Amino acid sequence: MKRISILLLLGVFLITALVVSCGKPKKVQEETTPPPVITEPEIKPEPEPTPPPPPVLKESQFVTVYFDFDKFNLRSDARAALDKNFNLLQEFPNAIIKIEGHCDERGTIEYNLSLGEKRAKAAMDYLLGLGINQARISIISYGKERPAVQGSNENAWAKNRRCEFKIISQ
Amino acid sequence: MKKNCLILLLLFFTVSLKAQERDVRNVFFDTLRTSDVQPTPIGVDDMKFIGTGTITTEDSTYMLYTTRIIRRDLDFYADFELVQIDSFYLRTYEITALDLLGWMRLGANYVVKLEVEFPGRNMKVKWQLYHTVNRQQIDHGEFNYNRAFWREIGHDIANEIVHTLTGERGIFRTKIVYVRKIGKSKELFMADYDGANERQLTENGSINISPCFDPNREVVYFISYMAGDPHLYKVDINSGVIIKVAEYPGMIAAPVVSPDGKRIACVLTKDGNSEIYVLDTEGRIIKRLTRNPSIETAPTWSPDGRNIAFSSDRTGSPQIYIMDSDGLDQRRVTYNGTWNDSPVWSHRGDRLTFVSRTRNRRFDIASVDTSGADFRLLTEIAMNENPHFSPDGKHIIFTSDRLSAGDIYTMDISGRNKRRITTTGDCSNPYWGPLK
Numbered sequence: 001m002k003r004i005s006i007l008l009l010l011g012v013f014l015i016t017a018l019v020v021s022c023g024k025p026k027k028v029q030e031e032t033t034p035p036p037v038i039t040e041p042e043i044k045p046e047p048e049p050t051p052p053p054p055p056v057l058k059e060s061q062f063v064t065v066y067f068d069f070d071k072f073n074l075r076s077d078a079r080a081a082l083d084k085n086f087n088l089l090q091e092f093p094n095a096i097i098k099i100e101g102h103c104d105e106r107g108t109i110e111y112n113l114s115l116g117e118k119r120a121k122a123a124m125d126y127l128l129g130l131g132i133n134q135a136r137i138s139i140i141s142y143g144k145e146r147p148a149v150q151g152s153n154e155n156a157w158a159k160n161r162r163c164e165f166k167i168i169s170q
Numbered sequence: 171m172k173k174n175c176l177i178l179l180l181l182f183f184t185v186s187l188k189a190q191e192r193d194v195r196n197v198f199f200d201t202l203r204t205s206d207v208q209p210t211p212i213g214v215d216d217m218k219f220i221g222t223g224t225i226t227t228e229d230s231t232y233m234l235y236t237t238r239i240i241r242r243d244l245d246f247y248a249d250f251e252l253v254q255i256d257s258f259y260l261r262t263y264e265i266t267a268l269d270l271l272g273w274m275r276l277g278a279n280y281v282v283k284l285e286v287e288f289p290g291r292n293m294k295v296k297w298q299l300y301h302t303v304n305r306q307q308i309d310h311g312e313f314n315y316n317r318a319f320w321r322e323i324g325h326d327i328a329n330e331i332v333h334t335l336t337g338e339r340g341i342f343r344t345k346i347v348y349v350r351k352i353g354k355s356k357e358l359f360m361a362d363y364d365g366a367n368e369r370q371l372t373e374n375g376s377i378n379i380s381p382c383f384d385p386n387r388e389v390v391y392f393i394s395y396m397a398g399d400p401h402l403y404k405v406d407i408n409s410g411v412i413i414k415v416a417e418y419p420g421m422i423a424a425p426v427v428s429p430d431g432k433r434i435a436c437v438l439t440k441d442g443n444s445e446i447y448v449l450d451t452e453g454r455i456i457k458r459l460t461r462n463p464s465i466e467t468a469p470t471w472s473p474d475g476r477n478i479a480f481s482s483d484r485t486g487s488p489q490i491y492i493m494d495s496d497g498l499d500q501r502r503v504t505y506n507g508t509w510n511d512s513p514v515w516s517h518r519g520d521r522l523t524f525v526s527r528t529r530n531r532r533f534d535i536a537s538v539d540t541s542g543a544d545f546r547l548l549t550e551i552a553m554n555e556n557p558h559f560s561p562d563g564k565h566i567i568f569t570s571d572r573l574s575a576g577d578i579y580t581m582d583i584s585g586r587n588k589r590r591i592t593t594t595g596d597c598s599n600p601y602w603g604p605l606k
Contacts, residue, residue: 070487106533108512108525108555109379109599110424111481111488113400114437114444114465117421121442140399141421145356145377152571 062165072118095170104157116141209251213278221287239324248582253278274302293317309334345603347381351596365591386431416453435469459497517563548585
């Protein structure tokens, strides 16, 4: 959010600079130009010989993995999600992550804690199988204590039976 | 000016009394009435002032609410049924006389007579228990506390009456602990058995769950995510001091203290999967009890500490099993329904109460004897969870979403006499503390 607003500010600054340099007649046209202008400023420091700063991995880039009721086996869509997350972990070799296992509200607190742990472990084992180092992944279960969405219907439940990926360090 | 202040103070006091009173009045019954014992009808006469001079508004409020505490306690108790006072049948206008005949006509076998004086800041209540038919006084006594402890006076009188008529200790001074959701966090709270005098035990903004009383000390064990991963902690309910008890790789969950207070059964996942372990009270492992790739969780001790019941999904869905406390001789107990979990052992040792998913994909509280026979459903509506017994084994506390987004309820072990204890919603995970 902060980043976007800074970029926007930069964009606005650029536009006003342009307006000032170009004079009055073009004013109206300049103002209607769409946001794509914003991306331009980043190209500027190119002549410097220093390497570009490493890209930053964000938690939102990971895909959430979903499960069936009272199950921890990986569905085909879950494996596809994990494949994407695997690619991210390959791309960012320093990232250390924690997989959070969650459940829907049905069933008891204790059972769901165990089930959430099994889900997180299933996701972790899949990534380990693809070759990710064990030292980079840990797991935690929240059972049904931290639902993603409120509600007592199949739609809400389906969204709550999940594994989320959290970044510990990178 | 001074007078105004006093009146304001008085007004405030009555209002706050009323506010405290409101939260536990929500009594309602399920259709289920499968009680094994016919409750004894008992009446509680209005409290009479026998001191000299006149009484203030404040004093009459104390009298009214203390009487209500006694009535509600006795009505709550599984062995009794409260006979409502009815001025049409009773001669209530007389100051000291007790209308035994009137109470007998109303159907009461017993009636409690209450008399009060207000010496200094104290409230002195004399109680007398009468048999209405024999017209005899059975027992009597007196409590003389500071009037700020009007609830305690009421609870102590009710405890005395229970003891006189049943020979057992009343539970009206016991505490309950439970979890309340505040925003994204879950904090531990403690209250009187009827939900009054609520107090917060944890305040760390994290997840605090699975509270369990030590039967001998005023200590509550619980699981907290306050340090990131879930570890086992304990809180001293008097000092509020919290100490970490155990930390193992993976998860620790579902702690439950043995009846002798020396061992803690719990779940550890350090072997890559939920297994039941027994720890000492310092958190050191005494023994691993289960070895299974399936989920083993929710241990509960038999009253003699020799057996542990638990749930396992080794057959595909959770069912209840019993084993020796050293992990040997595991046998399945439940066969009704597709999901039976979260067992608690009754205090007499003959039955297990648990969460069962039987019809309409609902979760109910059910009970079965330890051989697996005599399956009974104790709830019939909504989602119900977390059953635990009162320390006298006659009542069950549980969570239900029948009227709100999760509140604490109590009922008799037969499923009769359901009462709502919390009214705010977002409450769960209750545990009933021991008798002092």
